[in-house]
Amino acid sequence: MATDAADPSGPGGMLLVAATPLGDARDASARLVDAIASADVVAAEDTRRFRSLAAALGVTVAGKVISHYDAVEAARLPGLLDDVRGGRTVLLVSDAGMPAVSDPGYRLVAAAAAEGLPVTCLPGPSAVTTALVLSGLPVERFCFEGFAPRRGGERTRWLQTLAAEPRATVFFESPHRLADTLAAAVTVLGPDRRAAVCRELTKKHEEVLRGPLSELAEWAEEGPVRGEITVVLAGAAPTAAPTVESLVGAVQERVNEGERLKTAVAEVAEAAGVPKRELYAATLAAR
Numbered sequence: 001m002a003t004d005a006a007d008p009s010g011p012g013g014m015l016l017v018a019a020t021p022l023g024d025a026r027d028a029s030a031r032l033v034d035a036i037a038s039a040d041v042v043a044a045e046d047t048r049r050f051r052s053l054a055a056a057l058g059v060t061v062a063g064k065v066i067s068h069y070d071a072v073e074a075a076r077l078p079g080l081l082d083d084v085r086g087g088r089t090v091l092l093v094s095d096a097g098m099p100a101v102s103d104p105g106y107r108l109v110a111a112a113a114a115e116g117l118p119v120t121c122l123p124g125p126s127a128v129t130t131a132l133v134l135s136g137l138p139v140e141r142f143c144f145e146g147f148a149p150r151r152g153g154e155r156t157r158w159l160q161t162l163a164a165e166p167r168a169t170v171f172f173e174s175p176h177r178l179a180d181t182l183a184a185a186v187t188v189l190g191p192d193r194r195a196a197v198c199r200e201l202t203k204k205h206e207e208v209l210r211g212p213l214s215e216l217a218e219w220a221e222e223g224p225v226r227g228e229i230t231v232v233l234a235g236a237a238p239t240a241a242p243t244v245e246s247l248v249g250a251v252q253e254r255v256n257e258g259e260r261l262k263t264a265v266a267e268v269a270e271a272a273g274v275p276k277r278e279l280y281a282a283t284l285a286a287r
Helices: 030-038 047-057 070-085 106-114 127-135 152-162 178-189 213-222 244-256 261-272 276-286
Strands: 014-018 041-044 064-067 089-093 119-122 142-147 168-173 194-199 207-212 229-233
Touching: 014 030, 014 070, 014 106, 030 047, 030 089, 030 119, 041 047, 041 070, 047 064, 064 070, 070 089, 070 106, 106 119, 127 168, 127 194, 127 207, 127 229, 152 178, 178 194, 178 213, 178 229, 194 213, 207 213, 244 261, 244 276, 261 276
Parallel strands: 014 089, 014 119, 041 064, 041 089, 142 168
Antiparallel strands: 168 229, 194 207, 194 229
């Protein structure tokens, strides 16, 4: 079992994973301000945005600033780990919100933790929890799905896994794909499933739209939709357990899209909690 000596003020190196404001710089924590001013190295998803944030906070960046976005994350690992081993403080930040949550950062945290190097987190803004609160939906239990799949078939299959999900679901989406995703959600989840579309959270043009999927899909279709988007889906209402016969159509749809029959049966059966053998036999009988 590995543990961290999570005291940034102590001797030795330290990896600080820090949340940054979603839009309003005033949401920056006092600990983040101190870390920006004192870190030996800052690994930033976008160095220009980071320097703009520091300027907005009136903080002078004393350490070295390097880029740390998806394409260079793996290449940056050895050097950043060397910095921590050498006794330096490395501050890891993304463009907005918390690193490693659909942003670069996971690999560095995992590598540092695997070596037993000190890692701690400076908590703060998160689009996930902000959207959940503003959704007006029951969110005592929720799951986070990252970005919605881009391709139509993958998106449909992903939505099918959420059809009976009792927890609220939160995910990110591009404004250019939002209309297609909401239209697909209407088809798969039904027009009455409640949801919320949160746009530009904490920024000047923040907007939260709440309602049934059918209304939100119509709004998105009218477009254009701009800004950063976070969507919250209400959890599914409790329903009777599906029968094997009722799942045959879902299997056939996936097979028609090119998926192997055994794979489609296995995944649909597992999601619905029915025996694979029975679903396979019912699908063959339906043919």
